[in-house]
Amino acid sequence: MNALNHIRQLDYTVIYARDKKGDIQVMLNSCRHRGAEVCRERTGNRKVFTCFYHGWAYSNAGKLISVPDGDSYSSGFDRAEHGLFMPRTETYRGFTYLTYSADAPPLTTFLADARYLIDLVADQSTDGMQIVRGTHNYSMRANWKLLMENSCDGYHGFTVHQTYFEMMMNLGVTPGLVADQGNGNGRELGNGHAVVESPELGMPLMSEDILATTTQRRAETVARLGEAHAKRMLNTTRNLILFPNMALIDLNFGIQVRTMYPTAPDRTEITGWQLMPKDAPDSLKAYRIDNALTFWGPAGLATPDDVEGLEQCQRGFASMREIEWSDISRGMKSEHPTAVEELQMRAFWRQWNECITGEEAVPEGPRYDTTYLNATAPDAVLQATGTGSDS
Amino acid sequence: MTSVLHPSTLTRTDVEDFLYHEAALLDEWRLEEWLDLFTIDCVYEIPAPDRPDDDPAMSFSLIHDHRPMLEQRVIRLTKPTAHAEFPHSRTRHLVTNVRIVGSQDDELKVAANFAVFRMRNGVEVTYVGRYEYVLTASAEGIKIRHRKVILDQEVLDPHGKISIIL
Numbered sequence: 001m002n003a004l005n006h007i008r009q010l011d012y013t014v015i016y017a018r019d020k021k022g023d024i025q026v027m028l029n030s031c032r033h034r035g036a037e038v039c040r041e042r043t044g045n046r047k048v049f050t051c052f053y054h055g056w057a058y059s060n061a062g063k064l065i066s067v068p069d070g071d072s073y074s075s076g077f078d079r080a081e082h083g084l085f086m087p088r089t090e091t092y093r094g095f096t097y098l099t100y101s102a103d104a105p106p107l108t109t110f111l112a113d114a115r116y117l118i119d120l121v122a123d124q125s126t127d128g129m130q131i132v133r134g135t136h137n138y139s140m141r142a143n144w145k146l147l148m149e150n151s152c153d154g155y156h157g158f159t160v161h162q163t164y165f166e167m168m169m170n171l172g173v174t175p176g177l178v179a180d181q182g183n184g185n186g187r188e189l190g191n192g193h194a195v196v197e198s199p200e201l202g203m204p205l206m207s208e209d210i211l212a213t214t215t216q217r218r219a220e221t222v223a224r225l226g227e228a229h230a231k232r233m234l235n236t237t238r239n240l241i242l243f244p245n246m247a248l249i250d251l252n253f254g255i256q257v258r259t260m261y262p263t264a265p266d267r268t269e270i271t272g273w274q275l276m277p278k279d280a281p282d283s284l285k286a287y288r289i290d291n292a293l294t295f296w297g298p299a300g301l302a303t304p305d306d307v308e309g310l311e312q313c314q315r316g317f318a319s320m321r322e323i324e325w326s327d328i329s330r331g332m333k334s335e336h337p338t339a340v341e342e343l344q345m346r347a348f349w350r351q352w353n354e355c356i357t358g359e360e361a362v363p364e365g366p367r368y369d370t371t372y373l374n375a376t377a378p379d380a381v382l383q384a385t386g387t388g389s390d391s
Numbered sequence: 392m393t394s395v396l397h398p399s400t401l402t403r404t405d406v407e408d409f410l411y412h413e414a415a416l417l418d419e420w421r422l423e424e425w426l427d428l429f430t431i432d433c434v435y436e437i438p439a440p441d442r443p444d445d446d447p448a449m450s451f452s453l454i455h456d457h458r459p460m461l462e463q464r465v466i467r468l469t470k471p472t473a474h475a476e477f478p479h480s481r482t483r484h485l486v487t488n489v490r491i492v493g494s495q496d497d498e499l500k501v502a503a504n505f506a507v508f509r510m511r512n513g514v515e516v517t518y519v520g521r522y523e524y525v526l527t528a529s530a531e532g533i534k535i536r537h538r539k540v541i542l543d544q545e546v547l548d549p550h551g552k553i554s555i556i557l
């Protein structure tokens with residue numbers, strides 16, 4: 001309780017606080033008197049935010065509770081109008097979304113079919129999921145949209161990450177052959193969200209203990225949700241992009257949560273967190289963390305090569321007068337869009353284009369297949385058929 | 392170095408010589424030789440910048456390599472397909488404020504400050520922080536059992552690719 005985080009989003013700093021009731025309160029970090037930031041720690045515990053400039057103090061639910069020498073204000077001064085600015089927020093499965101737009105739709109409408117993909121992560125534990133301690137805050141010298149593309153780009157895996165796969169093989173893991181397992185799917189999810197999903201490519205080397213734990217947890221998941229659902233959840237890698245600037249990547253050995261914010265046309269601030277089942281034993285958590293940081297993050301064996309690739313793209317874009325377009329037409333007429341094609345990027349860019357120009361984004365390709373939900377409990381069937389927005 | 396080398400007999404000058412040698416190997420990209428400085432049970436660790444004191448096994452560190460992964464990291468960095476380091480960055484490791492802060496059994500604990508400059512594609516980046524070493528000794532000389540790199544930068548901007556060895 002009374003915990004706080006303050007996070008920079010674009011030029012804004014935003015306070016995420018848990019008030020004394022445990023509810024999440026999201027406030028702009030700017031005093032309503034003269035604008036100074038009222039919270040200067042990045043994380044901590046605080047019931048009151050006091051602006052050090054003139055001493056105005058706010059509760060951790062954003063109410064103005066103290067104004068030094070307040071009698072000097074006229075009767076027209078209403079403290080209730082001077083609380084911290086609270087942007088509109090909604091939370092879905094633990095992910096809090098924030099908007100400054102007055103006409104944004106309800107969050108579940110906005111998420112459209114991406115909800116199912118978030119559920120596939122959130123439902124991996126009956127006890128909830130947790131963000132691992134430790135945050136990767138880093139930057140790249142490239143446009144933020146390139147990382148949205150890259151976060152769902154199945155085509156780049158073996159070229160960019162060849163050394164990662166060689167490392168896996170050196171350590172005794174044989175990645176599944178794509179040819180044997182198929183190329184997965186690329187799907188639009190509505191409103192610019194999209195996913196690529198592929199058959200599991202082989203888990204990193206695990207001890208017998210971890211293997212036994214993983215096997216047992218899978219059996220419990222099958223009992224709870226059914227085999228088809230468990231397979232989609234635990235044996236399918238899913239790179240989900242959530243428009244405009246978030247990615248949720250589940251590679252089965254770890255789940256990366258990523259946001260990207262532009263600070264300039266060719267500069268992006270990136271934050272990476274690792275998400276995992278709260279109820280996993282410590283040994284499994286350590287295994288997951290170990291493999292996650294070996295792959296992801298600014299010092300991982302994979303992410304630096306992604307960043308290098310995107311920075312090289314950005315450098316190449318200097319010749320945009322002569323070379324006006326990036327080509328993302330791969331799989332354009334495909335009946336079964338795969339994870340190594342580019343439908344998912346077109347979904348993102350069409351939505352972006354709609355936001356910028358007003359030209360309506362036209363959907364492409366089949367809807368995300370949720371038949372795995374039908375094979376399970378009656379509740380789940382309701383969930384699968386009762387909602388869903390195709391915008 | 393003699394075969395009777397024992398950590399308790401090492402002076403700060405010995406340790407400095409060792410750390411300067413290590414820095415030179417890194418700046419010259421002699422990574423296999425650098426790897427030879429480590430024990431079989433070694434750890435190379437860079438904690439998450441916002442959690443410098445956390446348990447590396449249970450927090451989202453930047454690097455937490457045991458020997459097998461450290462070997463793989465070195466193998467990777469010697470390949471032209473390690474794109475982030477092809478061509479290699481130019482680096483300069485400055486190691487300073489070296490202190491012997493403890494010794495126990497066959498181990499010596501050493502702290503030092505560093506500045507690592509990295510130049511690539513016309514971009515210059517400086518990493519600043521401190522090293523914490525656990526050193527031990529063998530017939531071949533001083534060995535590194537634990538190498539912890541604690542960055543003072545909380546946000547890796549513009550340090551987004553730690554594809555060099557810090």
